[in-house]
Amino acid sequence: MTAVPRQIQLDVRELPTRWYNIIPDLPEPLPGPKDPDVGPSRLQQLPNLLIHECLGQEMSSERWVEIPEELRELYLQAGRPRPLFRALALEKALGTPAQLYYKSEFYSPTGSHKVNTALAQAYYARKEGKKRLTTETGAGQWGTALAYACSLVGLECTVYWVRAVHRWKPDRLGLMKMFGAEVHASPSPRTEFGRKLYEQDPNHPGSLGIAISEGLEDAGKDPDAVYSLGSVLNHVLMHQTIIGLETQKQFEKIGVYPDLVISCIGGGSNFGGFALPFLGDVLTKGKKTRFIAAQSQVAPNLQGEYRYDFADHAEMTPLLKMCTLGHTAQMAPIKGDGLRYHGCSPILSLLRHLGYIDTVAYPADEKHVFKHALTFIRTEGFLPAPESAYSICCAIDEALKCKETGEPKVIAFNISGHGFMDIQGYREVLGFDQESTSDEKRRTLLGI
Numbered sequence: 001m002t003a004v005p006r007q008i009q010l011d012v013r014e015l016p017t018r019w020y021n022i023i024p025d026l027p028e029p030l031p032g033p034k035d036p037d038v039g040p041s042r043l044q045q046l047p048n049l050l051i052h053e054c055l056g057q058e059m060s061s062e063r064w065v066e067i068p069e070e071l072r073e074l075y076l077q078a079g080r081p082r083p084l085f086r087a088l089a090l091e092k093a094l095g096t097p098a099q100l101y102y103k104s105e106f107y108s109p110t111g112s113h114k115v116n117t118a119l120a121q122a123y124y125a126r127k128e129g130k131k132r133l134t135t136e137t138g139a140g141q142w143g144t145a146l147a148y149a150c151s152l153v154g155l156e157c158t159v160y161w162v163r164a165v166h167r168w169k170p171d172r173l174g175l176m177k178m179f180g181a182e183v184h185a186s187p188s189p190r191t192e193f194g195r196k197l198y199e200q201d202p203n204h205p206g207s208l209g210i211a212i213s214e215g216l217e218d219a220g221k222d223p224d225a226v227y228s229l230g231s232v233l234n235h236v237l238m239h240q241t242i243i244g245l246e247t248q249k250q251f252e253k254i255g256v257y258p259d260l261v262i263s264c265i266g267g268g269s270n271f272g273g274f275a276l277p278f279l280g281d282v283l284t285k286g287k288k289t290r291f292i293a294a295q296s297q298v299a300p301n302l303q304g305e306y307r308y309d310f311a312d313h314a315e316m317t318p319l320l321k322m323c324t325l326g327h328t329a330q331m332a333p334i335k336g337d338g339l340r341y342h343g344c345s346p347i348l349s350l351l352r353h354l355g356y357i358d359t360v361a362y363p364a365d366e367k368h369v370f371k372h373a374l375t376f377i378r379t380e381g382f383l384p385a386p387e388s389a390y391s392i393c394c395a396i397d398e399a400l401k402c403k404e405t406g407e408p409k410v411i412a413f414n415i416s417g418h419g420f421m422d423i424q425g426y427r428e429v430l431g432f433d434q435e436s437t438s439d440e441k442r443r444t445l446l447g448i
């Protein structure tokens with residue numbers, strides 16, 4: 001055994017019993033959702049569309065929210081708590097004095113952190129007597145997580161999946177169906193809003209904003225159904241804090257505290273889940289940790305304007321105060337498609353606005369991101385989801401800066417999912433489909 005712990009475990013009895021709600025600790029009151037000046041009230045519609053318990057959690061001022069016992073059992077069934085790894089092999093390959101630690105959400109049964117809120121939402125929906133959940137999905141990770149959660153608690157699940165991605169992920173589609181979900185490429189002819197776009201162009205690539213509109217319309221028309229969102233909203237981030245709370249306990253065990261907390265960000269559930277407990281320490285305990293959100297240049301939403309905007313394309317949601325690129329923004333598809341969303345969670349947007357979160361956006365060709373991911377794959381041996389590759393890339397960039405300055409910073413990052421259903425994306429970006437790629441050429445590509 002090495003003196004330096006390579007893996008920091010938690011016992012099942014150490015699974016957190018409460019989620020952390022950062023709202024009461026924010027430096028300024030969080031601006032709430034509001035209705036637009038014209039048109040019907042979206043706010044009044046919410047109780048018909050969303051899970052009541054989640055709606056209650058949305059603006060709760062309770063700092064700690066109890067995780068129900070039955071849900072904790074489901075978390076155990078899903079393999080929580082998950083280990084924190086020290087990336088000793090990666091550190092060695094980079095020759096950095098930095099200490100790199102990564103949390104292993106890639107052990108999730110469906111492949112990502114999304115199960116943490118999917119299980120919570122499915123559990124509450126069933127408790128409230130609902131029979132079906134509807135939702136949107138972009139990369140497909142959220143749709144799979146909700147299909148899985150519905151299957152475990154005994155609910156039906158309908159998924160509207162952004163057509164551009166639906167088309168090139170047949171295995172993920174198969175997995176959703178194995179969990180019993182009904183899946184529609186979006187825009188679909190199944191909803192009024194989708195039909196309009198579908199009839200104009202049956203090959204319409206779709207967007208997360210459009211898929212949200214379809215899921216909302218579907219749930220709104222069926223009293224037995226309710227809509228479930230996989231990111232952005234406060235309660236979703238709160239459910240995900242189980243990741244950061246476990247990580248804090250793991251760091252406590254080895255007497256280490258991170259100088260830098262890094263994760264990729266789309267709507268914000270992964271970044272929020274990992275970083276908010278540490279951000280809470282900055283806000284209430286005077287910790288000096290720095291936070292970096294890794295994004296794509298096709299959707300650098302945290303670098304957008306901080307203003308009220310809709311969360312969906314058809315303007316069916318209330319307005320949320322967030323950093324946004326505009327709810328009808330066109331964003332080119334990328335392999336890390338889960339990062340392609342126009343707006344960022346109101347909580348994280350406020351913290352960004354107040355200067356607590358830095359952001360970096362990587363080029364759309366994803367070569368820099370995947371090149372660093374490959375270094376990670378070849379040294380640490382885990383295959384990250386393309387979205388998680390952005391976290392790895394940022395952590396490696398920061399570790400290389402430490403190599404220049406000689407600073408032994410402690411860097412923590414979350415690997416939000418595995419990439420076993422995304423190998424085609426890696427092959428395309430890294431050119432592995434060309435038979436002639438020599439080992440030497442690959443090593444140059446790797447930079448090690």
Ligand SMILES: Cc1ncc(COP(=O)(O)O)c(C=O)c1O
Binds near residue numbers: 112140232268271337
């Ligand atoms: C593996 C993975 N990581 C991260 C994200 C980004 O989403 P969010 O910002 O909500 O965590 C996604 C979204 O689909 C994802 O699938």
